[in-house]
Amino acid sequence: MPVTRRNFLKLSGATAAGAFLGGTSFLTGCGSTSVDKLKGAKESTTICPYCGVGCGLIVSTRGGKIINIEGDPDHPINQGSLCAKGNAIYQIAINPIKRRLDKVQYRRPGGDKWEEISWDQAIKMIARRVKDTRDKTFIEKDNNGVTVNRASGLFSLGGAALDNEECYLVSKFARLLGITYLEHQARLCHSSTVAGLAATFGRGIMTNHWIDIKNADVILVMGSNPAENHPISFRWIQKARDNGAKLIVVDPRFTRSASLADLYGSIRPGTDLAFLGGIINYILQNDRIQRDYVVEYTNAAYLVHEGYSFKDGLFSGYDAAKRSYDRSTWTYQLDEKGIPKQDKSLKDKRCVYQLMKEHYSRYTPEVVEKITGCPKETFLEIADLFTSTHKPDKVATILYAMGTTQHTVGTQNIRAYGIIQLLLGNVGLAGGGINAMRGESNVQGSTDAALLWHILPGYNPVPEAAKHKNLEEYFKAVVPKSNDPMSINWWQHRPKYVISMLKAWFGDAATKDNDFCFDWLPKAEKPTPHIVLFEDMYAGKLKGGFLWGTNTVVGGPNSAKEAKALEKLDWLVAIDLWETDTSIYWKENYKNVKTEVFLLPAASSVEKEGSITNSGRWAQWRYKAMNPPGDAKSDLEIVDLIFNEVRQLYKKENGKFPDPIVKANWNYTHEGHHEPDPELVAREINGYDWKSKKQLDSFMDLKDDGTTACGNWIYGGSFTEKGNLMKRRGLDEGPGNTGLYPEWAWAWPLNRRIAYNRAAVNRKGEPWDPKRWFIKWTGSQWKGDVVDGGAKFGPEAKNPFIMNSEGVGKLFSNSVVDGPLTEHYEPMESPFVNILNSQKVNPASLILDSVKSEFGNPSQFPYVGTSYRLVEHWQAGAMTRNLPWLNELVPDMFCEISPSLAKKKNIKTGDMVKIKSQRGNIKARALVTERIQPWTTGGKEIEMVGMVWHFGHGCAASGDSCNILTPHIGDANTMIPEYKAFLVDIEKA
Ligand code: SF4
Structure with missing residues (x-):
């Protein structure tokens, strides 16, 4: 695609900005490449394949070969700058030490080396193994007679670095085969983010976006180190600081981010909940709540079931034998209409606010110091500064990553952030929110596509054998109800999304009479997250599977055991740019390892086309700049080849339950071409009218009667009849100078840039802070960002947290399994007792x-x-x-x-x-x-x-x-x- 570069003056400005940040010693600015060098070169744009910031780059090629890659000065997030990794992308494409794979490699059982084979051989051999394993290990009905259609011996792992279209096809491919052991990197990095945020706000997403950080008054960086791990995000932290914002860093180490902070607190690893519990207590004891926001937009006023209690580290309903809770008392008292009772004065002893006051009163500054090791005085300084943003015209943001998520209390850590930000009235506002800093370039998109055992695309739950025998039971269990007229209760539309996905997958075969082929989806027997998947593999239960650009022998926990588990497989297919630690796990013990290994050479990000979704939910299109080396192919083509070959085998030989494979709606190749077109996949993801095949404008057009098809409802609106909106490069900053850039690429849902934005205004629709407005109600319509929950409802008519059936943010939540409020527990391995309770560790953590x-x-x-x-x-x-x-x-x-x-x-x-x-x-x-x-x-x-x-x-x-x-x-x-x-x-x- 031709690129209109900024003029020289603009380029110089971008370079200067990069150089300025380079002065912090951890960022490199983009250099303005000599004009001579690039004369006559073809330029295309791409997005960085490393972290979730989603920086833009320009790739220059001559004669089909890359001659230069540099930061894209037009890109609103990085404005030409790149970090060390972004600057090194050139060496992925033109790898000077020749590590890139360019041929298909095969390792036979007991073999000590790779052997080169052709694609044709490899695809035939892989398809044969997939079919034989599926047929041998397929379970049609479980012991209770429930149709489960599960391929119990197969697994699929990885995909966070693939394009959205690739992730979607891998997810579809796995489900069509019947795979339930389906996991990827999100389980290891941010799964607790999704659970914690969804349990609080209704969605598991970064609430705001990278540029929006500049709008904050106070920034809390906790359990993350953006100066090092998301370096370009630091541009926006720096911009906020230039405007007078204060930066707080809380981390066990004095990191590069900490070196730039106004306040730094050091805490012992695994004690975040004691520190955050202390902040919640500080807010409640000092009345630092944004009262109007808290009363109107959270469940602080809701009265809780009389049976709810908390004692010595255990919430009501605990079953020690099962290590789990019965959550029936973690609910509200209801009135005669079934609507939660409220006391808006917040004085009733059973209201959430009063229960929280009591619960968190134990988290005094002295207790915080004793548990975390952070001196009381430092803690109080941090608490005072951060909670100063409870005023309507002040706002704070929280930036976090894996220092927060990767704990036995990871989900509750995120819940604590949510509780704090709700109490301060900081969610839904520009410069506010909770911003999960994703570490993989497309871990957001790959999670959206559901490369995880427990969800279908668009965050619909997978059918589980014990709970969902048929479509009716499934919807009864997963479609929430609300009697509250103030609640939009968006998930009531779930049937439209699930049925449209079934239509997209099974086409003409999916009819009302057969429940739209609901039974063709595999039903999970039990949770199979990464750790369970590898324990089951270690126990010999899995026979073969796929690794999509993942290196679990380094990245998985207890990784030596995970390498041993791989030795138990009959066959393994690794798709990657290089040999990885995981694809060569067999080398050390080769005589005893009987696994057949296929190593398929993949294309890198500049050698294929497709979209990726950054942490801020911006789906951005990447263009192909050159061909991949040798025989390497895109993952899209690889999954397409394997699926089509497996389909041929089933057509020819029949086998166990062939219908989902043989009758699947799977055709992504234009007449006369052999490579699938990513835009055909993107069109299916967006959704279309089944009869006319016209692209739909948004997920509001989806139906639950089989007349619409849509691969992933949350991407509805990304590829309409107007074209592929993910390709857009409009540079209008949008309303209020807050940096929404609404015409740059496309953000889900519906191109909304800040989630829960109804909470950015009061009940009259006036922005809490008129100086920082990005959305408002004019009296008859919404102006600014795309409003959450549909434009037809004014601010007084509906509550802002539309994905919660209450419609409000949940300070008290029964959507998590280990407590409706947060509680400190020690890590599973800890040198300390728990000074708050005799219950030392999280009582609901699964210990296999x-x-x-x-x-x-x-x-x-x-x-x-x-x-x-x-x-x-x-x-x-x-x-x-x-x-x-x-x-x-x-x-x-x-x-x-x-x-x-x-x-x-x-x-x-x-x-x-x-x-x-x-x-x-x-x-x-x-x-x-x-x-x-x-x-x-x-x-x-x-x-x-x-x-x-x-x-x-x-x-x-x-x-x-x-x-x-x-x-x-x-x-x-x-x-x-x-x-x-x-x-x-x-x-x-
Ligand atoms: S900050 Fe992230 S996206 Fe940007 S160049 Fe660095 S690694 Fe790439």
Whole structure:
């Protein structure tokens, strides 16, 4: 696509901005490439394949070969700047050390090497194994006689770096086969985000977007390090600071972000809920609530069931034998019409507000200090500054990442953010909200496409055998009801979305008479999150499966065990740009590993076309700049080839329940072409009228009678009859100078840029802060951003949190399994008792029998281990440890310890050390740094060993994987692993 560059003056400005941020020592600005070098070159635009900021780049090619990649000065988020990784993308395409795969590789059972085979051979062999495994392990009915149509021996893992269209097809492919062991990176990084935010606001999304950070008065960065991990987001933090905003950083380490903060608080890993509980208590004790907002837009005034109680760490309804709660008392008192009773004076002892006051009164500043190690005075300074934004004309945002999510209480950590922001009246406003900083470029889009066991595209629940025998029962269970006339209760439309998806998948076969083929979807037997998937694989229950651009031998918890689990498979297909630690797991023990492995060469982001969705829900289109190397193909083409070959086998040979495969609506190739067209997939995702095949304008047009087809309702409006809106490059900043950029690309839902934006105005429709308006009610219509919940309702008519059946934000929520309010528990491995309760750890966390012996104790492992990332490397490392520019900057695995621990253990910077946990041990180079300091909590000093987790042995730069040390234990709601707090010991190697 031709690109209209900004004029030279603008380019110079962008470069200057990059250079300014470069002055912070962790960002590099875009250089203005010499005009001569690019003369006559073809330019196309793309989006960075690394983190979820979604920076734009311009790719210049000559003769079909990339000659330059640089930041796109027109792109509203990065304005030409790139971080170290973004600047190194060139070496993915033109890899100077020739690590890119360009041929299909095959490893036979017991083999010690790869063998080159053709695509034709590979696809035929893979399809044969898929069919044979499916037929052998297929379960049509379970022991209760329920139709489940499940392929119990197959799995699919990964996909967060694929394009939306690829993710959608992988998700569809897996479901058509009957796969329920379906997981990807989101489980490991932000699954607790989705659960925590959805339980509070109704959706699991970043509420605002990157540019909007500039509108904040106070920014709390907690459990994240944007200066290093989302560097370009720091431009917008810096812009806010230039406007007078204050930056608070709370983190166990004094990070690069902390070095720029106005206030810094250090907390022991795994104690976020004590710190945040302290802030909630501070708000409630000092009446720092935005009262009008709290009374009108939250459930603070709702009266709670008389049976609800909390005692010694346990909420009412706990069953110790099952380690789970009966949540029937975590509900409201209802009036005769079935509407929750309220006391808007907030004085009733059973109202949520009063119950919260009592619950959080235990979180005094002294208790916060004792649990977290953060001095009381620092805590109070932070609490005072952050909660100063309870005034209607002040606003604060929270930016967080995996330091918050990856705990056995990860979902409750996010809930605590939600509670705080609701009490302060900061949700739905420009400069406010809770902003989950996604680490993978398309982890938002891949989650939207449901590459997870528990959801269908668009966040509809999967059918479960025990709960949903047929479509009627399914809708009865998953379609919420509300009698409250103030509630829009958006999920009442769920039948339209599910039936339209079934129509998109099964086409003419899906009719009203057969429940639109609802039974053709596999029904899950039990939750199969990542940890369960690998424990079942280790137990030999899985036979074969797919890895879509994922390196779990580095990224998975207890990763040595996960590598052993892979040895139990009959076959494995890895699709990637390179050999990864995971695709070569068999090499060390090759004689004993009988697994057949197929390694399929994939195209990189600049070698294919499609959309990706950044953290702020902007779906942006990427263009193909050059062909992939050798025989490499896009994941879209690969999944299409495999599916079509499997379909041919079923057509020819029949087999177990062939209908969903043989009769599927699957045709993404134009006449005379062999490659699928991503735009045909994008059209299906958007939705169309079944008869006329006309694209629909939005999901408001969807029906539940089989007359509309739509792959993923939340993307309804992205590709209409007007065309592909994800390609847009309009630079109008939008209303109020808040930086909405409504004509740049397309954001879900409905191009809305700030979620819950009805809460940005009072009941009259006036912005809480007129200086910072981006939406308002004119008396007859909405102006500004696309209003949440439909334009026909004025602000006085409906509540703003439209996805909650109450219509309000939930301070008290029964949508989580481990408590309607938050509560501090120690990490599963901790050197401390829980000083608040005799219940030490999260009582609802699932502890599998197979992992019970895998936890360490503080007498053997006296230090707290934690992990984190670097600007120079990315996730499990395959996309950066093969790039010489980045390897030169950080070539080795290392750990960080405090000077006091170093002295005690006689360790110096540069020494090799051995770090041990109950799961295994690793070697790393030591870095002794003041950035890490011990905490004194309850009279006891505790030291931390911090480790980067990018390393493994399958790429050009190698080192031991930190995740050999981390446990197979997870959050009670989503089983996100507890990567951020575990017990270790350290010694000189
Ligand atoms: S890694 Fe993230 S911050 Fe860096 S250039 Fe890419 S998208 Fe931007």
